[in-house]
Amino acid sequence: MTKSQPQISQPSYAPIAVLIVAAGRGSRAGEGAPKQYRRVAGKTILSHTLNAIKDALPEAVIQVVIHPDDTDLYNDAVQNHPIQPAVFGGSSRQESVFNGISALKHLEPEFILVHDAARPFVDTGTIHRLIGALKAGAQAVLPATKVTDTLKSVTEGTITHTVDRERLYAVQTPQAFSFENLLEAHSAAIGKELTDDGAVMEASGFSVQVVEGNAENFKITTAADFVKAEQILMMQLADVRVGSGYDVHRFEDGDHVWLCGVRIPFTKSLKGHSDADVGLHALTDALLASIADGDIGQHFPPSDAKWRGAPSDQFLTFARDRVRAKGGVVAHVSVCIICEKPKVGPHNPAMRSRVAELLLIDVDRVSIQATTTEKLGFTGREEGIAAQATATIRLPLKG
Known part of the structure; x- marks a missing residue:
């Protein structure tokens, strides 16, 4: 049975908006529903992610981008979350994000955070560092952790050289932007294959900064990640x-x-x-x-x-x-x-x-x-x- 989303009052102005990208299929997670709708510790991953965002930014407007085939799954997952009506994604992540941004234009947000639905462990500290950097004048800010493993370049199974990791960082989401800047960058990137919104901003010549991320803010991708997530969440329910x-x-x-x-x-x-x-x-x-x-x-x-x-x-x-x-x-x-x-x-x-x-x-x-x-x-x-x-x-x- 299809459940409708909670009704919300439409604000005339939203200083901070959060766009959650939930249109992916999650094929590496194995058989079953798309990973964002699978249950971990009794709730869907998407529901855990929404809770984490609301804890950190209770006044933010939240917009979710979903796959058209997932409407029933989505409505079941968000029935207790007062958020914007979902919009459908496109054939690529870039197109999905652009659709979500476009749906928020009428709210005229000052800042926007773009987050993966499959990252339920984002913490309040990371989000506040991102917002702080934007308020200090940054155009784009990504949470990142310094790479600590030794990295090798490999060709056909053979190491060709060791990669200097001194200036290498692994970026996470949410990624934070001036709304107008991100809208401009995505409008210019239509048709391009870019892996994240930081890359979209780079392609348009914007300056992209990093703040300290959190190693626990991992993206649930594989079957092993589900086991890890279950263990973490169940420890919180002691x-x-x-x-x-x-x-x-x-x-x-x-x-x-x-x-x-x-x-x-x-x-x-x-x-x-x-x-x-x-x-x-x-x-x-x-x-x-x-x-x-x-x-x-x-x-x-x-x-x-x-x-x-x-x-x-x-x-x-x-x-x-x-x-x-x-x-x-x-x-x-x-x-x-x-x-x-x-x-x-x-x-x-x-x-x-x-x-x-x-x-x-x-x-x-x-x-x-x-x-x-x-x-x-x-x-x-x-x-x-x-x-x-x-x-x-x-x-x-x-x-």
């Missing part, structure tokens, strides 16, 4: 919490039950104000418990008519978003369905898949089990179904 939930619903006349988001044909239905999905109700309470945020009855009271017959996936995604609003991620969930009938086993794969979809996590982080009570108690008498759930989440440590 507050591990576990919540539990329990729910019961009695049977009534009907022809199906809802369990963990899956409609299961049966000779009865479960009685409840909503769709009575006992599994999702228990899991919703488990997530809310993990952040000490009340329970499902407080947020969705049965006395409120608008929840009559409501699908319980609304409740679960609400709890998920409460965790995400705290900067957290869902690490693992487990649901145990307690009943004599219906048989849960045949529906287990579909249930796990649906819960994973709702929580935006991999299916191997979802466990769904079923058991009976050996004919004991109300579930043994087939009067209803019970469910218990646990949820493990990870939150940032408070400073």
